Amino acid sequence: MYLNCHTYYSLRFGTFSEVELLQLAQQNHVTQLVLTDINNTSAGLNFVRKAPEFGIKPILGIDFRNGTEPCFIGIAQNNEGYLELNDFLSRHLYDGSKIPDRAPTFKNVFVVYPFEQVLLNELDHFQDHEFVGISIKDLRRLPFSKLASLKTKLVVQQPVTFRYKQDFNAHRLLRAIDNNVLLSKLPKEEEANEEEKMYPVQNLAAAFSEFPFILENTEKLLNKCSIHFDFSKDRKPQNLKTYLGSVEKDEQLLEKLCTEGLPYRYEEVNESINNRLDKELDLIKKMGFVSYFLINWDIVSEARRRGFFYVGRGSGANSIVAYLLRITDVDPMELDLYFERFINLYRANPPDFDIDFSWRDRPAMTQYIFDRFEHVALLGTYVTFKERGVIRELGKVFGLPPQDIDFLLTGRYVFDQLDHVSKLVLKYGGLLKGKPNYLSIHAGGILISDKPLHWFSATHLPPKGFPTTQYDMVIAEDVGLYKFDILGQRGLGKIKEALDIVAYNQPEKHKEIDIHNIKGFKKDPKINNLIKTAQCMGCFYVESPAMRMLLKKLQVDNYLGLVAASSIIRPGVAKSGMMREYILRHRNKGRAEEKAHPIMLKIMPDTYGVMVYQEDVIKVAHHFAGLDLGEADVLRRGMSGKFRSRAEFQKVQDKFIANCRKKGYAESLISEIWNQVASFAGYAFAKGHSASYAVESYQSLFLRTYFPLEYMVAVLNNGGGFYRSEFYVHDARMMGATIHPPCVNKSMDVNRIYGTHIYLGMMYLRDLESRVMERILKERILNGSFSSLEDFLDRVFIRMEQLSILIRIDAFRFTGINKHELLWKAHLMLSKNDRLEHPKLFPPRHQKFKMPQLNTTALETAFEQLELLGFCLCSPFELLEETPKNTNGQKDLERHLNKHIDIYGYLVTVKNTSTHHGKRMHFATLVDQHGEVFDTVLFPPVAAKYYFRGKGIYRFYGKVVEEFGFLSIEVIKMKKENYIQDPRYADMRTSKKLFDSKK
Structure with missing residues (x-):
């Protein structure tokens, strides 16, 4: 009897799921039900899949609306009708056009016009498939309406949007969020009627008892509808069945x-x-x-x-x-x-x-x-309301000041001490959390x-x-x-672009490169040595601090070792404690026979009886626990979060444990193996997947080995990688490059290499407009390099604030004129009025200006670079207020093993993590005064006392420790060092004196 039911896929309108709708229908003794979300069909397939579990015949339709204004409801008589509805809705969603008041002539669809809309639009003629919907609230007006005579055309249309008052409250909040208004300012027409509820079938029949023909019409309509999708285990794929036609x-x-x-x-x-x-x-x-x-x-x-x-x-x-x-x-x-x-x-x-x-x-x-x-x-996905987003949205809806919203977002509050409005935000946030917010796109899924x-x-x-x-x-x-x-x-963009860069920078060598010669790369001792020594900056999957640490511990120097390392690093193996065990067994081959169960060692000899890959879960489930391959795959899919039914997964888990007991395994062994399996949840790689990553890593490592500067330019031009751009610039310098700031004659929008000279791209100038960049490059390509500032201004339309960025970064250094003098010139040559953007017919005559003697210090240049590029091209240690008290670096760690060291480092990256007890700790990677990388760890007691305050130079005192050949510093205390005062805003003489004293 219910032709118009909404779920929370009526986005920012409905309040509960399709499964909750079916539960509600079952409670109210409903046996046939039409799902009609507003301009959406997200819930349709799962509604059909789940309905038989509740003894309900599912029917699909769409509630077509312009905003909240109803137009009509389309109800599919069959699958062909559903196709018609989806075609119609999709066309309107594509072009954003309004839904018409009158439905098109569908062939396999029933159309129901709401009573109110029929009166409003004065509809008086209806085709065989068209009906008028009457809700309980419409019954009072029906006898006095001209529609009362259309006995064969009237059907029950009691909308279902809410279950109880709480749903209505959540609905109003969703509507306020959608309209971006305060809840108190939400227009009534933007809300649904609070009475849009489901009643027991007998109550609905009683409400319509004076109009039995309406109930009969509705029953007939429902009985003519049927929809089917195959969700059985034996279902056939719905993908394109043949490629060539047979x-x-x-x-x-x-x-x-x-x-x-x-x-x-x-x-x-x-x-x-x-x-x-x-x-x-x-x-x-x-x-x-x-x-x-x-x-x-x-x-x-x-x-x-x-x-x-x-x-x-x-x-x-x-x-x-x-x-x-x-x-x-x-x-x-x-x-x-x-x-x-x-x-x-x-x-x-x-x-x-x-x-x-x-x-x-x-x-x-x-x-x-x-x-x-x-x-x-493309395959869709749902973006749901997350906790922080809900707090922010509801804070606005309730009119909470921004600072109060920010305070709630910190989570550092005592609920009982909050004001009434803040409590409401948190209370109703729980109602919205996890509900769909809007539709998005799957990361890469395409359906054919x-x-x-x-x-x-x-x-x-x-x-x-x-x-x-x-x-x-x-x-x-x-x-x-x-x-x-x-x-x-x-990563692939880096490889492709690196080859293009080699083609222009070293054309004679480019012809010799076969980037697909993976077999040759695997045997190359230089490439394998880079892996063994973890010199992998910029190389796809193997450049992170954690991977660098693992490679050193394992002493990986071959392809198969890299394949294993690519999967061992995943959280599943680490979480189970098996990463450490794998390293121990790898370094001591006898340990595997001693520690591993014989069956586990037989199943996985290459990984010393340790589960490393996704297929190991299948192997263990199949060979160790005696599950069939189908059940083993349920386990594997459950681990990766792709399973549908928690009950199905639980059933397989129970069978895994029961089978192990039948085989006579000790309870401690069963528990240990199951915990290893369970720790893989969502993280393990298939071995082939890891191998593919290793192939790409070898291609990257080949380029880094033989064309390091070209490769590093490609890394920078493709958005870097795990680290900030400045560290790839630093790495290029360490490999012999001379780094130049942007230049109007040499730079492109991206980085450009000439021999061993790298010119940073203009893209690093954060405040330089892209259109200005385009003008400069287009003019230079068409008419050659610029000879002077005057020549540049004659040929490129640019405003003063944009020109000053280029001058301050020294992009006109080819002129040999000090940039302060250039800035004076620019101000004198460019009037404050906007210049007309048009080509000049005759080159203007420039007035000669006499300038005072002006100088730029290296320190001033460094701070200009810091402001404009985000990093300076000199060593950041040159900017310290106090000269370092020692020159200790990564090279000194070995001689300080198990001793204390005082060391300075420029922060590269910090990984914040938590212990099993929830206490914070940090792993930090830094660059020393000599440009080499070293690692530190701050355990909870130290992490509670000291913390990292953004990028900069830190002084550490700690103990040098070693684990499997990997050296790091366990920090005891640390302090962030101050930079010298910015000379552009300070007493120049004082700053210069400090700077010179350190040279």
Whole structure:
């Protein structure tokens, strides 16, 4: 009887989930129910999936509105009707056009016009599929309306938006947030009626007892509706079923491509390779995944044709078919990758292929996929209200002053001591937290469907400009739609750009580079030594302090070691305590036999019986605990947070433990192994995934080894990496580069290298407008370098405040004129009035000005750079108010082992973390006076007493300790050192005297 029900996917309007709606319906003895969210279909698929559990027949529709103003309700008679509704809604969401008062002529849709709208718009003629909706509150007016005579056209339309008063309160807050107004100023027309509730069926029937024909009409309408989506375990994939139009042609093409790929990938094809290939092909055909592999092959083939770099990773990288199709560069034979991780007969979904492109190339590849295939959309996701966001939004809605909102955000308050309004913010914040706020886009998921994607939901058009589904990846997989992950990353941009830079800076060497010669890179002792000594700044996954520490502890000097390290560093292994155990077993090979359970060691000999990869979870569940591969995969997916049912996961967990007991394992062993499995939650990598990362790391390391300066310029031009830009500039200097500030004749918008001279890009000048940058570069490219300030001003339209930025950073140093003198000249040449932006027909005659003798100090230049670039190009130690009391650095740590050291360091990065007891501690990486990196740790007692106050130079006193060959300092006390006073705002003589005294 309920044709108009809302969930919280009626965004910033509804107040509860689709499952709560079904629970509500069950409580009120409702057996048929229409879900009609406002201009949204996000809940539709899960509503259909869950309804049978509550004994309810699900029906889908859409409540079409302009804002909160109702237009009509569309109710799908069947799946074709749902497609019509989604097509119609999507068109309006794309172009932002208003929903018309009158519905189009649908073929498989019932249309219900609200009673109020019919009267307002004076609708008097209705087609067979059109009806007028009457709510309980409309019954009073119905007998006095001309609509009373339309007995066959009247149906019950009792909207359902709330369960109780609390829902209505939450609704009003959502409407105030949506309208960006104080709650007290929220217009009544922006709210729903408080009586939009569900009543028991018998109560609803009693309310309409004087109009039995309305109840009959409603029942007939509901009985004519039926919608179905297959959520069974045996469901067929809904992805594009064939690549060439028939299964036979697809299978022939896949076999042909694999045969062609064998000689490319393997110098010698042996029996084990052929057996692995036959096994995979047989299973891929049985599972119906042939087209999935061919579509991925199509995408990467197009990328190669366009000269785009890519890395294929994910569980699909465990496949020899993917390796032969060049979807991945990971050889599953070399790494003995576990076939059953990516595909087995128990697994309904195909393997994951995450294909990474350069962040610059990804949009072009996304466009290609939309152009190449018919039914394509980006995968949606929901952005929910988070605690901090809710406090900020509700603070505004309740009129709380900004400082009070900021105080609540700190969390350092005593609830009972707060004022009434602050308490309301926190109270109602709990009601909104976790509810959907708006629709967004999945990080990289693209759906390529056999049916039109509007078969499953409407799509909207986010700023990226590609149609995007209104549901997320979990429900997509439930219904049989499996995503293609097309991702963008800066690491590949660095590799590609580094090769381009080598091409112009060292053209004779560029021809010799084969960036895909991974086999050669793996054997290169220089590259492997960089890994062993952790000199990996700028190199993708291996540059972080934690990874640098791990590489040194493991003494990794080969590809397989790097593959393992890439996964060991993940929080799952570290959390279980197995990272330390892995290091111990790696350094002492006899320890594995002594400590590991024989079955665990047999399952995972390469990792000394320690679970490191996702497939290890499957192996342990299958071989150690006796679960079948399907159950093992439920466990693996549960660990990665992709499972649907907590109950299903619990069932598998119980069976894991029960099976172990049947096998006679000790309770302590069962507990230990299960804790290792559980610690993997959301963090473990597939081995093929780690191997893909290691391949890209080797490519980066090759460039850093043989073309370090070109590579570092590419790193900077692609947004850096783990660290701030200044540290990549520092690293380039340490490798022999001469760093120059921006120059109007030498610099581009990005960094540019000439031999060993790197000119910083104008992009670092934070206040320089992009249009000014464009003008300078365009003029220089068209008409050559600038000869003087006068020449520059004759050719480039620029305002004084923008010109002063360039002069202050010394971008006109080629003139040989002091920048103070240039600033005087600029002020005299540029009037205060805005200059007209037009080309000059005749070069102007410039008046000669006599300038006083002006000087610029090195100290002044350093502070100008600090202000304009965010860092200075001299050593920051030169800016200290007091000269360091010693010259200790990273080189001195070894001779101070187990002793105390007094050392100065410029802060690179701090990792704030907590102990198991919730106490704060810090790991900090710093650069010493000689430019070398060292590491410190502040344990909770010290962290409680001392804390880092932003970037700058700190003096530490602490004990040098060593763990597995990695040296660090356990800090006892520390102090931030003061910089000299900025000479531009201080007594120049005093500052200069201090500066000179330190030289």
